Amino acid sequence: MQFYRGNRLKCARLAGDRRGDRYPHSLQFYLQPPTENISLSEFESFAVDRLKLLKVVENLGVSYLKGSPEYKSKLEMELKKLKFPYRALAEEDYDARRKDHLSHFILRLAYCQSEELRRWFIQQEMDLFRYRFTELTEDLIKNFLTYVNLAYNAISKEEKDTCADKLVNSTPGFSGAKVVDMAYYKVPWSHAVDLVRTRRIYLHDGFAFVPHQDLVAIVLNNYRTNLSKALALTARSLPVVQSDERLQPLLNHLSHAYVGPDYSIQKNTGKISLEQIDALSVKSFPLCMRQLHKALRDNHHLRHGGRMQYGLFLKGIGLTLEQALQFWKSEFIRGKVDADKFDKGYAYSIRHNYGKEGKRTDYTPYSCMKIILSNPPSQGDYHGCPFRHSDPELLKQKLQSYKISPTGITQVLDLVKGMHYQLACQKYFELIHDVDDIGFSLNHPNQYFAESQKLLSGGREIKKERNQPENSQAKQSSQKSTPASSTPSCSNTKAEIKLEELEDYFTED
Amino acid sequence: MVSLPTCLIFSRARFPAGPGMGEFEPGSLPDLLPLYYRRLFPFGPYGRWLRYGGVPKSYFENREFSFTLRDDIYVRYQSFSNPQELEREIQKTNPYKIDIGAVYSHRPNQHNTVHMGAFQAQEKELVFDIDMTDYDDVRRCCSSADICPKCWTLMTIAIRIIDRALTEDFGIRHRLWVYSGRRGVHCWVCDDGVRKWSSTLRSAVVEYLTLVKGGEDTIKKVTLGDTIHPFISESLSIVEKYFEDYALVGQDILGSRESWDKVLALLPEHILFVYCSGKQVSCGSSKKVSYAEKEIMLQYCFPRLDINVSKGVNHLLKSPFSVHPKTGRVSVPIDLKKVDEFDPFAVPTISRLCHELDTINHDENEAEENEREPEGPRRSRDYKKTSLAPYVRVFEEFLEEMDNFRKGELLRISDSKRDF
Numbered sequence: 018m019q020f021y022r023g024n025r026l027k028c029a030r031l032a033g034d035r036r037g038d039r040y041p042h043s044l045q046f047y048l049q050p051p052t053e054n055i056s057l058s059e060f061e062s063f064a065v066d067r068l069k070l071l072k073v074v075e076n077l078g079v080s081y082l083k084g085s086p087e088y089k090s091k092l093e094m095e096l097k098k099l100k101f102p103y104r105a106l107a108e109e110d111y112d113a114r115r116k117d118h119l120s121h122f123i124l125r126l127a128y129c130q131s132e133e134l135r136r137w138f139i140q141q142e143m144d145l146f147r148y149r150f151t152e153l154t155e156d157l158i159k160n161f162l163t164y165v166n167l168a169y170n171a172i173s174k175e176e177k178d179t180c181a182d183k184l185v186n187s188t189p190g191f192s193g194a195k196v197v198d199m200a201y202y203k204v205p206w207s208h209a210v211d212l213v214r215t216r217r218i219y220l221h222d223g224f225a226f227v228p229h230q231d232l233v234a235i236v237l238n239n240y241r242t243n244l245s246k247a248l249a250l251t252a253r254s255l256p257v258v259q260s261d262e263r264l265q266p267l268l269n270h271l272s273h274a275y276v277g278p279d280y281s282i283q284k285n286t287g288k289i290s291l292e293q294i295d296a297l298s299v300k301s302f303p304l305c306m307r308q309l310h311k312a313l314r315d316n317h318h319l320r321h322g323g324r325m326q327y328g329l330f331l332k333g334i335g336l337t338l339e340q341a342l343q344f345w346k347s348e349f350i351r352g353k354v355d356a357d358k359f360d361k362g363y364a365y366s367i368r369h370n371y372g373k374e375g376k377r378t379d380y381t382p383y384s385c386m387k388i389i390l391s392n393p394p395s396q397g398d399y400h401g402c403p404f405r406h407s408d409p410e411l412l413k414q415k416l417q418s419y420k421i422s423p424t425g426i427t428q429v430l431d432l433v434k435g436m437h438y439q440l441a442c443q444k445y446f447e448l449i450h451d452v453d454d455i456g457f458s459l460n461h462p463n464q465y466f467a468e469s470q471k472l473l474s475g476g477r478e479i480k481k482e483r484n485q486p487e488n489s490q491a492k493q494s495s496q497k498s499t500p501a502s503s504t505p506s507c508s509n510t511k512a513e514i515k516l517e518e519l520e521d522y523f524t525e526d
Numbered sequence: 527m528v529s530l531p532t533c534l535i536f537s538r539a540r541f542p543a544g545p546g547m548g549e550f551e552p553g554s555l556p557d558l559l560p561l562y563y564r565r566l567f568p569f570g571p572y573g574r575w576l577r578y579g580g581v582p583k584s585y586f587e588n589r590e591f592s593f594t595l596r597d598d599i600y601v602r603y604q605s606f607s608n609p610q611e612l613e614r615e616i617q618k619t620n621p622y623k624i625d626i627g628a629v630y631s632h633r634p635n636q637h638n639t640v641h642m643g644a645f646q647a648q649e650k651e652l653v654f655d656i657d658m659t660d661y662d663d664v665r666r667c668c669s670s671a672d673i674c675p676k677c678w679t680l681m682t683i684a685i686r687i688i689d690r691a692l693t694e695d696f697g698i699r700h701r702l703w704v705y706s707g708r709r710g711v712h713c714w715v716c717d718d719g720v721r722k723w724s725s726t727l728r729s730a731v732v733e734y735l736t737l738v739k740g741g742e743d744t745i746k747k748v749t750l751g752d753t754i755h756p757f758i759s760e761s762l763s764i765v766e767k768y769f770e771d772y773a774l775v776g777q778d779i780l781g782s783r784e785s786w787d788k789v790l791a792l793l794p795e796h797i798l799f800v801y802c803s804g805k806q807v808s809c810g811s812s813k814k815v816s817y818a819e820k821e822i823m824l825q826y827c828f829p830r831l832d833i834n835v836s837k838g839v840n841h842l843l844k845s846p847f848s849v850h851p852k853t854g855r856v857s858v859p860i861d862l863k864k865v866d867e868f869d870p871f872a873v874p875t876i877s878r879l880c881h882e883l884d885t886i887n888h889d890e891n892e893a894e895e896n897e898r899e900p901e902g903p904r905r906s907r908d909y910k911k912t913s914l915a916p917y918v919r920v921f922e923e924f925l926e927e928m929d930n931f932r933k934g935e936l937l938r939i940s941d942s943k944r945d946f
Contacts, residue, residue, distance in 0.1 A: 183756045206696065207727055214730040216755050223697025 040114035042157075043102040044149050046165050046240060047121045047247075060123060061267055066099045067120035068271060071141040076458055078144055079437050084151065092148055104152060126258055127271035129251040139244055146240055150233055158232070167239060169202040172226065177201060180219065180226070187219035188228055200229045209235050289335045291344055297334075301469035303462045304403045304445055305388060306330050308415075312399035317352025322392055322400040324363075326383055328370055333382035333463035338371045384461045385439050404429075404438040404445075421448050550854030550875040556596060558876045559620040559849070565908040566879055567616070567847055568918045573609025575925055576626075578718075579932045583608075588648075590627030590634040592842050594851075595619060602627075602842075603634040622851045625842040626651075629721075647840035649722050652715035652731065655835040655843065656684045659709060664826045666777050666785060671852075673709050676776040678870060681711050683768050684829035685865055687761045688713065691735055695757060700928050702921070703860040705870055707850025711860065712843060716928060729837040737761075737828050746792050748824040750817050762820055765827045773826050792822050846921065849876045858917035859924065874913045882912040 055063075073095045081088040096103035101120075102113040121142070128138035153161060162168055177184065177196070184196045191199075209225040211234060212218045219226040227235055259265050289297070298310040309327040313319050319327065324345075331341060345367060346359050354363070368374045385402065394401040403412055409430055416426045425448040432441035443455045446465060450472055457468055577586050591604040591612065606612040616624065628647035630637070637645045658677065662669050667676045685703055692698040692715065702714040737758065740747045750758065773779050780786045794814075835841055848857050854875035860868050874882075886908075909918055 186753045186759070187755050189751065189753060207723075210726060210730045214733045216734055216757060219756060220695040220734070221697075222694070 040111060040118065042161050042164060043104070043110070043114060044146070044153065044161055045114075045118065046243060047118065048165070048243065050122050051119050055119065057263055059119075060264075063116055063120040064123040064127070064267070064271055066101075066116070067124050070095060070099050070101060071124075071138070071145070072460075073458065074141045074144050074148075075137075076440065079432070079435065079440055083144065083147070089148065089152075092145075102149075124271070125248060125251050126255065126264075127268045129248040129255060135245070135248045135252075139241060139248070142244060143237055143241055147233060147237055150236060155229075162236070167208075167236065169204050169227070169232075169235070171200045171202055180221070183219050183221075184226060184228075187217070187226075189217060191228070196228075202227045202229070202232060202235075204235055208239055210238060289340075291340060294331075294344070297466075300449075300473065301466050303442055303465040304415075305401065306462055306466075308403055309399050313348055317348055317350075318354070320398055320400075322394060322398050324366070325370070326388060326400040328367060329380055329382040330462050330466075332370060332380075334466050338368065338373065341367050341371070382461070382463050385442070385459065388462070389438055402438055402442075404433050404441040409433060416445075419449075421445075550877040552851060552854070554877060555622060555849075555851060555854075556620070558880050559622070560617070561880050561883065562849065562876050563617045563620060565883055566912065566914060568909055568914075568921065569609065569613045570907075571918065571922050571925055572847065573612070575716075575921075577609065578716075579929060580936075585629055585649075587633055588630045590630060590840075590842070591845075592625040592627060593619060593621035594623035594625075595621055603637055605634040605636075622849070624845040624848040626845045627842040628840045650839050650841075652720050652723060652728055653836060653841070653843050654688065654713040654715075654732075655706070655710065655832050656681065656688075656712075656829055657706075657710040657832065660830040660832070664777075666779070671709050673870065675869070675871070676772075679768055679772040679776065680827065681870075682865055682868070683765060683772075683827050685711060685713075685860070685862070686764050687829055688735060688831075689862065690760060690764070691757060694760075695734075696731065699931060700924070701862075702846065702924050703862060703865075704846045704857050705855070705860055705868070705873055706844060707848070707855040707857045707873075708853050712857075714843075714846070718932075723839075725837050725839055728839070729833060732831050732833045732836045735829070735831060736833075737824055738830050746821070746825070748821045748828065750821055754820075758824075761828065762823070765823050769823050769827060773823070777826075779826065789822060792825060793818050856914065856917075858914070859920040861916075861920045873917075879909075879912050879914055883908060886911050 074092065077088050077091055081091070093103050100113055101117050102110055124138065128134045150158070150161075181193065181196055184201065185191055185193050188196070203224045204227050206213050206220055206223055206225045209218060209227055209231075212227065212231060213220055213225055218228075218231065259268065294310070295314075298307045302310065306327060309319065309323050312323065313327070328341065328345070331344070336344065342364055345363060346356070349359050349363060350356055365374060370380050372380070388400070389402045389405045392400070394406050403415070407415075412433065413426055413430060416429065421429075425444070429441045429444050429448070432438075432444060439459050442465070443459045446455050446459065446469070447453065450469065452472070455468075457464070459465060576589060586609065587605060587607055589605060590602070591606070592600065592602045593604060593616075594600050604615070606615065627634070628650040631644065631646045631648055632640045658665075658668075658673050658680065659670055661677070661680055665677045665680065667674050689701060689703070692701055692713075698715055698717055698720060700716040702716065704712045704714065706712055734757070738747045754762075778785070779789055796814075835843065844857060846857050846859060849855070850857065854877055855870075855873045856876060856879070858873055909915060
């Protein structure tokens with residue numbers, strides 16, 4: 018058999034072309050599920066990365082006007098950071114597109130399970146899609162639409178002339194000149210439901226005449242319909258997927274996932290003294306822990322939920338077991354508990370938290386997600402998330418007593434009303450520390466503490482951008498190390514990645 | 527000597543002699559309904575309608591019907607294997623009212639055997655219900671369940687506006703407009719594609735068609751934006767055709783202080799000033815003046831839809847040819863070609879129809895009648911001999927149109943595939 022150089026080149030190109038064919042665009046409708054094999058670690062890391070991306074999308078969507086320059090630049094940064102396709106480049110970024118494709122489908126498995134999860138997933142995916150679509154040029158849009166079989170026909174000049182005045186009257190804010198200039202597409206009305214419903218386009222014979230600038234709405238509508246149907250279908254086939262033991266734990270955790278450091282490994286152990294705690298609770302504790310601390314001081318007692326949430330937090334900020342025992346005991350004794358009773362009962366559970374009893378699990382401090390979603394407080398409890406669980410009036414009074422400005426309080430309450438509890442806490446951080454931009458995305462009470470401490474000690478400026486190179490470097494090294502270390506189990510890999518990130522939080526500049 | 531069916535005897539006894547006399551009393555329904563369902567209800571065309579030509583057999587089997595029986599007993603989730611079974615059941619139970627519901631995923635009469643969540647409404651005609659009570663704030667002649675020839679024009683306007691929008695804007699073909707029997711009209715949209723529409727699409731249609739907004743507390747219910755959408759301008763030209771006669775003459779909305787105050791209340795203050803001062807208007811405010819006039823006309827005449835009737839795929843609506851238990855009038859189709867001439871008070875009542883039947887039988891050869899068995903084959907062609915006939919003809923034309931279109935479509939598809 019003879020191999021001609023020409024042939025080999027052709028073969029190489031064919032292979033390359035096939036790769037390109039699979040993802041000819043940076044954007045897609047996710048209509049075809051992936052069929053390749055991937056490793057478990059890639060499965061997990063792709064899913065986690067996309068989840069991070071969607072959470073950023075959610076946060077940005079509330080903090081900035083969607084489509085504004087800040088929104089776009091921050092989102093683009095995040096896409097770059099997480100290695101997703103971030104611009105409709107002529108050059109093909111096969112890896113990024115593949116990651117985009119796979120991670121979307123993996124998250125579908127986790128987020129199809131309930132109406133609330135589906136709604137959240139669809140909302141963020143739509144926002145992400147909208148951003149990426151609006152970044153396309155007109156040519157790329159045309160190509161993309163043809164590719165997804167939404168090749169709506171632009172109406173001819175003659176057709177436009179006959180209904181020009183109708184077009185002018187049906188599109189608010191459009192002058193005659195604008196109508197002449199803009200391309201109009203004839204779209205089946207069911208693809209443009211929102212525009213028809215509000216009577217914002219010209220409708221004739223079942224077709225909506227959509228100006229180019231409203232095309233996004235159409236495409237989005239289509240995207241949402243497809244995704245909604247797909248999620249319903251996925252939910253039905255989920256039992257099969259969940260029976261796979263390798264996937265079940267991951268999928269169960271993804272939908273309530275906290276994707277950051279878990280503060281289970283304390284680098285600052287012993288750096289906090291008990292005398293500092295009162296002051297720290299005012300300066301650097303998130304509101305939930307400040308509340309718990311005050312309740313403990315006032316009542317000399319906390320119920321189980323409060324002890325768990327606060328106790329683990331304290332462990333996370335560096336309290337040793339001995340310190341913890343001393344701390345809790347000294348407070349409880351002032352109440353109705355005598356020393357003996359404390360040693361017999363409460364001490365045991367504190368040691369349990371530190372992994373010194375029972376099955377010796379080292380319990381991790383609760384993330385915001387966990388605090389918000391599980392174990393809501395009842396009468397006599399002080400745990401939970403104040404932004405989620407407190408009566409807004411009481412919350413307002415509390416913030417007033419902390420001398421927070423009325424405008425600030427209103428901003429916090431608005432976020433609470435919109436159910437953006439973590440963003441409300443971020444706003445609280447900004448108000449307490451008197452900064453404009455918190456500089457990070459809040460997910461964990463210990464993260465709040467660490468950031469606050471950094472800020473107060475001048476260790477780090479509130480400029481996210483400065484940390485970018487460090488973060489991405491750390492990520493790269495962790496990603497490189499992952500395949501190298503013959504992965505024993507998923508959680509180990511996760512811990513490795515998280516360890517790297519943790520370094521960033523505790524490294525002094 | 528043959529004993530005539532008792533109902534015939536009773537109906538003869540009840541009516542005074544003379545043609546056309548059919549004073550309806552609700553109490554007579556139990557006697558009249560059996561006759562109506564056996565001799566008059568057009569089961570033939572009705573069954574053809576609901577079997578919809580090319581659909582699978584399960585389409586009819588999975589259709590929900592509901593019956594309101596004597597003493598307000600209401601039974602839902604009735605379903606039948608075929609139109610003949612439906613007919614037999616109706617003739618057996620003689621319901622006061624018949625409603626048509628959706629085509630479900632399973633037979634409605636077996637819905638209890640199906641796992642909850644699996645029993646879903648899948649298809650149904652898109653329906654509209656326009657009720658005169660919704661116009662009480664703008665009609666002076668009647669209120670609540672009453673109607674009169676003066677305010678009936680509102681229904682005519684509504685039919686014209688909605689029908690135009692359905693056909694020209696939405697490209698819909700097969701609409702059956704029906705008089706509800708008392709104070710309004712219904713529209714049944716039967717296009718194949720439309721029957722599959724989701725609740726979202728149906729709501730969107732209603733929203734597109736809605737201009738009059740606000741309840742008891744809202745005085746000004748129509749406000750136009752800067753530009754007037756083609757749908758609104760088309761509807762306005764329809765309203766303008768009727769407005770003078772209907773509102774200014776018939777309703778006499780400027781005829782009394784109380785009444786013209788209501789009109790003035792719809793004008794913004796600065797416009798009012800312009801009117802009162804008699805000053806020449808500048809360019810800017812002349813547009814606003816003309817808009818104010820349009821808004822008044824629309825508030826007095828534009829159709830008011832009940833979104834809840836239209837948006838639910840599983841919503842039940844009174845069936846065409848069902849009898850209205852309070853007025854006795856039959857829910858008859860309206861001939862769109864003659865919508866201006868439609869007179870709700872000329873619509874036959876069940877008592878009049880039974881009387882007409884009675885007269886026919888009386889006039890026919892007694893012997894012929896004797897030979898025929900009372901429980902024999904369906905004699906529902908009898909409607910042709912009564913004043914119900916022209917309305918059934920409208921219904922049959924509607925069905926013919928659907929049939930022809932369906933055949934045309936099949937031809938078109940087979941041509942494109944080149945199957946000869």
